[in-house]
Amino acid sequence: MNYRETMNVNEKGHLQIGGVDCVDLVAKYSTPLYVMDEDYIRGVVRAFRNTVANTYGHGNVAYASKAFSCKAIYKIMKEEDANIDVVSAGELYTAISAGFDPAKAYFHGNNKLVSELEYAISNGVGVIVVDNLEEVDIIDEICARYSRKQKVLIRTNPGVEAHTHTFIQTAKVDSKFGFSIASGDALEVINKIKKSDNVYFRGLHCHIGSQIFDKSAFALAVEVMTDFIATLKQQGVEVEELNLGGGFGVHYSGDDPKFNIKEYCEYVELLTDTLNDCVAKKHISKPYFMIEPGRSIVGEAGVTLYSVGAIKDIKGIRKYLAIDGGMTDNIRPALYDAKYEAVIANKADKAGEEVVTIAGKCCESGDVIIKDICLPKAQRGDIIAVFTTGAYNYSMSSNYNRNFVPPVVFVSGGKSKYAVKPQTFEDLVRNDVEEDYQ
Ligand code: LLP
Secondary structure (H helix, E strand, C coil), X not given: CCCCCCEEECCCCCEEECCEEHHHHHHHHCCCEEEEEHHHHHHHHHHHHHHHHHHXXXXXXXXXXXXXXCHHHHHHHHHCCCEEEECCHHHHHHHHHCCCCHHHEXXXXXXXXXXXXXXXXXXXXXXEEECCHHHHHHHHHHHHHHCCCEEEEEEEECCEEECCCCEEECCCCCCCCCEECCCXXXXXXXXXXXXXXXXXXXXXXXXXXXXXXXXXXXHHHHHHHHHHHHHHHHCCCCCCEEECCCCECCCXXXXXXXXXXXXXXXXXXXXXXXXXXXXXXXXXXXXXXXECCCHHHHHHHEEEEEXXXXXXXXXXXXXXXXXXXXXXXXXXXXXXXXXXXXXXXHHCCCXXXXXXXXXXCCCCXXXXXXXXXXXXXXXXXXXXXXXXXXXXXXXXXXXXXXXXXXXXXXXXCCEEEEEECCCCHHHHHCCCCCCCCC
């Protein structure tokens, strides 16, 4: 089971996170409930930042906030001196309203709306990661109105495509993201930027995929990117910054490797070591180094707590434990066939006795969180704790079936607090109107 540094089974046999007994959390906040371990999040960000400082010396970590976005997380990133990656005006607004300095934000997106670019530029966003040619003109025009110069990176496509355990290198690029290096598209947009008045070319970005375990894919991406930096240098174009995206894989279930925080840093070290080598080998200036991890910072910090409700035993076929949440708070099993591990939090010291399927409460057969998991015998009211739900769960949640999105609670040092309050019926109808046709 995926018990981490800050998680254990206490003397009552209950699952405990950040020093707080999950049974007490449920008594206080009810279920379903997202629980986020603040010390774990801070621990990963600190360790990543220290690794960059110690092995490269010139760079930082930008937390990819699409993984989990709410005011509390931006406040943590501010305190940890990290940068952030945002992908909408909404994420940037949330960060700004939490007091995060927009100058430390990277604004991504394959189709940033003109209104979003206007919002970002007028609020002093640090870097925009350009992802299409027209964007250069739009940024230039907005900057002229605000008398600003805007730093940009180019989102490139290095032709390295990584999947969980393997990667392929391909010159063919079929992706809605990025400019292909091989086809010359990346060079074309850089030349366009160089001619613009208000757009300042700062460097390159790439992101080769998500949930990647094959570290050699990252090393290859660094090789391809530094080759391109060397080519640009020959053409008189200086690359001041290289952002290598995110994508470090985390443990969800089964054979997924289990990393402690120190082992996660090996991803970062491999990137910085390879970059140091390439800089020396290819005689290029040392770019400012940036990575953009999301999942590895918050994924394993999260646990979702549910209560067991209806139990349906279809003799000889399957036993369903129905919980009070489901695809509305975790769409990943239905969307990606993602696998998860769980325990019964109030029986965490008991051995597994029977194979069951944990089903959600939505009106959809595919609303199954875990198929075939061996658990101690469960009863109505038991608390199911599903692990590694910190990334892309709350941020991809919905009100499907007009279910509530669960609240988010942070735990640290034996204490807990709301980061996101529970929704109410009133929230569900807040934007509903009864208008006459006009
Ligand atoms: N940077 C860029 C440009 C990205 O597109 C992403 C993720 C990241 C950084 C962060 O990647 P991470 O370190 O979290 O792997 N909803 C999917 C994941 C989509 C990831 C999209 N981009 C899921 O639930 O698995």
